[in-house]
Amino acid sequence: MPDLSYIDVFFSVQAFQEEELRGKTAVIIDVLRASSSITTAISNGAKKIIPVADMSDAMKIANTMDQKDFLLCGEKNGSKIEGYHLGNSPAEYTPEVVKGKTLIFNTTNGTKAIKKASLANQIYVGTFLNQQSILNALKEHDDEIVLVCSGWQGRLSIEDTLFAGSIVHNISGGNLPDSAKDGAKVAFGLFEKFGDDLEGAISKSDHAKRLAELVPNGDIPLCCKVNEFDVLPGMKDGILTNLNG
Amino acid sequence: MPDLSYIDVFFSVQAFQEEELRGKTAVIIDVLRASSSITTAISNGAKKIIPVADMSDAMKIANTMDQKDFLLCGEKNGSKIEGYHLGNSPAEYTPEVVKGKTLIFNTTNGTKAIKKASLANQIYVGTFLNQQSILNALKEHDDEIVLVCSGWQGRLSIEDTLFAGSIVHNISGGNLPDSAKDGAKVAFGLFEKFGDDLEGAISKSDHAKRLAELVPNGDIPLCCKVNEFDVLPGMKDGILTNLNG
Numbered sequence: 142m143p144d145l146s147y148i149d150v151f152f153s154v155q156a157f158q159e160e161e162l163r164g165k166t167a168v169i170i171d172v173l174r175a176s177s178s179i180t181t182a183i184s185n186g187a188k189k190i191i192p193v194a195d196m197s198d199a200m201k202i203a204n205t206m207d208q209k210d211f212l213l214c215g216e217k218n219g220s221k222i223e224g225y226h227l228g229n230s231p232a233e234y235t236p237e238v239v240k241g242k243t244l245i246f247n248t249t250n251g252t253k254a255i256k257k258a259s260l261a262n263q264i265y266v267g268t269f270l271n272q273q274s275i276l277n278a279l280k281e282h283d284d285e286i287v288l289v290c291s292g293w294q295g296r297l298s299i300e301d302t303l304f305a306g307s308i309v310h311n312i313s314g315g316n317l318p319d320s321a322k323d324g325a326k327v328a329f330g331l332f333e334k335f336g337d338d339l340e341g342a343i344s345k346s347d348h349a350k351r352l353a354e355l356v357p358n359g360d361i362p363l364c365c366k367v368n369e370f371d372v373l374p375g376m377k378d379g380i381l382t383n384l385n386g
Numbered sequence: 387m388p389d390l391s392y393i394d395v396f397f398s399v400q401a402f403q404e405e406e407l408r409g410k411t412a413v414i415i416d417v418l419r420a421s422s423s424i425t426t427a428i429s430n431g432a433k434k435i436i437p438v439a440d441m442s443d444a445m446k447i448a449n450t451m452d453q454k455d456f457l458l459c460g461e462k463n464g465s466k467i468e469g470y471h472l473g474n475s476p477a478e479y480t481p482e483v484v485k486g487k488t489l490i491f492n493t494t495n496g497t498k499a500i501k502k503a504s505l506a507n508q509i510y511v512g513t514f515l516n517q518q519s520i521l522n523a524l525k526e527h528d529d530e531i532v533l534v535c536s537g538w539q540g541r542l543s544i545e546d547t548l549f550a551g552s553i554v555h556n557i558s559g560g561n562l563p564d565s566a567k568d569g570a571k572v573a574f575g576l577f578e579k580f581g582d583d584l585e586g587a588i589s590k591s592d593h594a595k596r597l598a599e600l601v602p603n604g605d606i607p608l609c610c611k612v613n614e615f616d617v618l619p620g621m622k623d624g625i626l627t628n629l630n631g
Binding site: 151152153155156157158295296297298299302319320322323324326327329330331332333334335342345346347348 | 587590
């Protein structure tokens with residue numbers, strides 16, 4: 142079980158320098174919606190997911206592969222990218238569509254956070270859908286853990302902060318020691334306030350309001366399901382696969 | 387009284403772009419310790435405070451003034467700057483020292499936040515010491531308000547977030563509407579968790595731990611006193627004076 146004083150929370154992609162993650166364990170969080178789509182895709186049989194930081198990287202990788210093997214996936218400012226096979230709604234990532242495929246994944250905040258965490262010793266992708274898998278994995282760590290919220294344009298997002306808070310709350314058994322870091326305390330405080338009604342809180346978040354016109358109605362309830370899948374998306378050599386497999 | 391959906395919180399100097407403050411009302415918060423020192427100095431009779439972003443700017447301004455009129459004040463990484471008259475402990479800013487003087491003020495995070503907020507329509511400097519003055523001022527605003535926490539190296543600080551939370555808590559009467567922004571909700575949640583024991587929470591903060599060797603023992607209790615002074619440090623033409631005067 143990790144020491145609570147070793148757990149920190151970064152609240153946006155912009156709130157840390159790459160060097161600050163060197164040698165640590167990082168959980169990348171983008172509840173609406175990259176973490177939820179990646180977790181769903183892996184649970185539904187996607188073979189591997191290659192996160193990229195932009196469209197140009199996505200095309201370079203796609204050009205090395207056979208057309209039948211990969212899907213171009215992701216969004217820019219909430220909408221599916223023109224010419225891509227899939228957007229960023231977890232509902233799109235059904236077994237029929239993703240089974241056995243390599244997903245090249247490109248989103249506004251989530252995959253940027255994954256790329257920026259490249260100096261971490263271990264990267265997991267976490268969200269409410271695979272919360273218990275993340276908790277099980279973190280229990281095996283006694284190194285420094287950073288919960289990396291993707292946020293939005295340098296700002297924090299309530300949905301990512303709530304998930305970080307739920308992790309801190311669970312690991313601490315609801316009893317946060319004084320030695321916990323500021324970031325852990327802030328996320329914990331938010332979870333105590335709003336954790337009883339995740340879907341209510343997240344559906345009234347800035348992100349949900351911003352994306353109301355763009356995101357399918359069912360996405361928020363889908364992203365708020367706790368422990369729906371037991372997969373652990375984890376990074377090795379730049380590729381995310383299921384480390385619970 | 388401002389609309390709660392018009393109040394946002396930025397959690398560090400790095401978490402916003404200058405343009406995001408254009409035309410808004412900004413409250414700059416650096417509880418440990420720039421906001422507390424500035425508020426104390428103004429309450430104790432400092433004539434005006436010129437916040438600067440670095441030592442070079444401080445010297446340029448000092449060179450235009452008569453030696454008896456100004457004091458060079460501030461810190462770098464928590465310690466008084468060599469050759470400066472005063473550091474960043476509010477205890478140094480006594481009436482005997484500051485009365486009638488112009489203070490040229492230079493700190494690691496606090497004055498950087500003030501400078502970066504230059505596009506705001508109105509800038510106040512706030513902390514627990516002058517909480518009621520800030521609340522009274524904000525009640526007169528119906529424009530967009532941003533509570534700008536200084537944080538530390540792009541990270542949030544619990545003490546700044548708690549003060550932002552106390553403002554949101556007071557304005558909302560302890561009842562935050564769903565329409566409030568994510569930043570307001572996060573600060574509010576933290577204040578609900580730790581607001582009953584500000585000094586306890588702040589003395590166990592990352593900042594207090596970092597500065598334990600550098601900051602005088604009495605600074606944290608001093609910075610946690612609520613409504614000690616009724617001054618309202620506010621910016622006009624690059625200079626902070628008491629707008630309650």
